Amino acid sequence: MGVEGRAARNTVIIASSPKSFHDAVNVGFQRASKTLRGITGLRVSDQRCRVEGGKIAEYRVTLEVIFLLEERRAL
Numbered sequence: 001m002g003v004e005g006r007a008a009r010n011t012v013i014i015a016s017s018p019k020s021f022h023d024a025v026n027v028g029f030q031r032a033s034k035t036l037r038g039i040t041g042l043r044v045s046d047q048r049c050r051v052e053g054g055k056i057a058e059y060r061v062t063l064e065v066i067f068l069l070e071e072r073r074a075l
Contacts, residue, residue: 006068006069007068007069008040008066008067008068008069009066009067009069010064010065010066010067011032011036011064011065011067012045012062012063012064012065013028013031013032013062013063013065014028014060014061014062014063015027015028015031015060015061015063016050016058016059016060016061017058017059018057018058018059019059020059021044021047021059021061023059024059024060024061025042025044025061025063028042028061028063028065029042029063029065032063032065036065036067037067037070038067038068038069038070039065039066039067040066040067040068041065041066042063042064042065042066043063043064043066044061044062044063044064045062045063045064046061046062047059047060047061047062048060048061
């Protein structure tokens with residue numbers, strides 16, 4: 001990028017898994033990777049569980065996905 005520096009942006013997504021919080025983070029990251037380029041980090045801002053019949057049925061995470069903005073290309 002040169003001496004201009006870099007700029008980043010973040011977006012928030014919610015992901016879930018019936019297995020674990022760790023798996024929910026991986027599910028969210030894999031999904032974000034399909035549409036966002038230049039991901040540099042993740043931040044878990046919330047963790048919750050959905051309970052059914054007295055047992056944990058689903059692990060949910062709210063992820064802040066940080067990614068670099070691309071240079072504008074000349075037309």
